[in-house]
Amino acid sequence: MNNQELSDNIAASCQWIPKVKEEMGKVLVGQAELVDRLIVGLLCKGHILLEGVPGLAKTLAIKALSGCLNTNFSRIQFTPDLLPSDLVGTMIYNPREATFSAKLGPIFSNIILADEINRAPAKVQSALLEAMQERQVTIGDSTYKLPDPFLVLATQNPIDQEGTYQLPEAQLDRFLLKVTVSYPSREDELTILDRMATSEPIYETKPVVSVEEITQSIQLVNSVYIDPAVRKYIVELVHTTRFPAKVDTGLKNLIRAGASPRATINLALAARAKAFMAGRSFVTPQDIKDLGHDVLRHRILPSYEAEAEDITTDALVDRILSRVPVP
Structure with missing residues (x-):
């Protein structure tokens, strides 16, 4: 189509x-x-x-x-x-x-x-x-x-x-x-406090979407377009987690292991879903940046030096996102 x-x-x-x-x-x-x-x-x-x-x-x-x-x-x-x-x-x-x-x-x-x-x-x-x-x-x-x-x-x-x-x-x-x-x-x-401080709080939701609607949406998510420049941006972000010194020498001793290729796949797929939720048929670099922390924070292993200095994986992802050029 x-x-x-x-x-x-x-x-x-x-x-x-x-x-x-x-x-x-x-x-x-x-x-x-x-x-x-x-x-x-x-x-x-x-x-x-x-x-x-x-x-x-x-x-x-x-x-x-x-x-x-x-x-x-x-x-x-x-x-x-x-x-x-x-x-x-x-x-x-x-x-x-x-x-x-x-x-x-x-x-x-x-x-x-x-x-x-x-x-x-x-x-x-x-x-x-x-x-x-x-x-x-x-x-x-x-x-x-x-x-x-x-x-x-x-x-x-x-x-x-x-x-x-x-x-x-x-x-x-x-x-x-x-x-x-x-x-x-x-x-x-x-x-x-106003809503839940009662002996009978509301915990129930009712069905508003069918499996068929979700399945149709999933098929459309897979069709969302990712520009070649945005694809290169995704790969560059994940690659930087493995070789961070190329963009920031200060990161050289702070990351023990970077993200796997599964991070590349998941970042692209999640960005497609985010674009779909916004009603768009294409992925923007901002979609990638918005999801960067959620996709990468559990796939980066900080070094012992980073842990000693209380540097979190979120802080490491922040530095990577700020150093890699946005297309």
């Missing part, structure tokens, strides 16, 4: 996005960026990791999004004693027929809320890793495909909270975005 047809189709297809935002706004106060990132993940069929201290509505935001969609939803509370079979399922023996049958676990849903994901042991993380990357799980000798769409929306508390574990780098790389959830403003917190 030509540019005009694509623009018209996008303008018609993205009408559900304001409806979802409005519906989520009935239970969420503020957190507009968080809502945007959740919709980006939905449009990219990508998993999202939300990090913040307890009580910032991370779980509530995910439950509100699932309520807006006409899909299956499972909430899994990750704990230190969780087993892989609690996640994916197990084989059950039937003594009457002397056969084994698979009992599928809660991961067989469209949207998975992995609550406090960094409290689970390594075996559970490995089982989740297969599900996130391959969109399938292995139970016994058989492999089972997960439903489509399949989206893991995980929450975690900061690592310095007691009883948490560092997620493996391989698993972190599977998340499309890592979103940092911050405290609300005074005005938003006053609204939260």
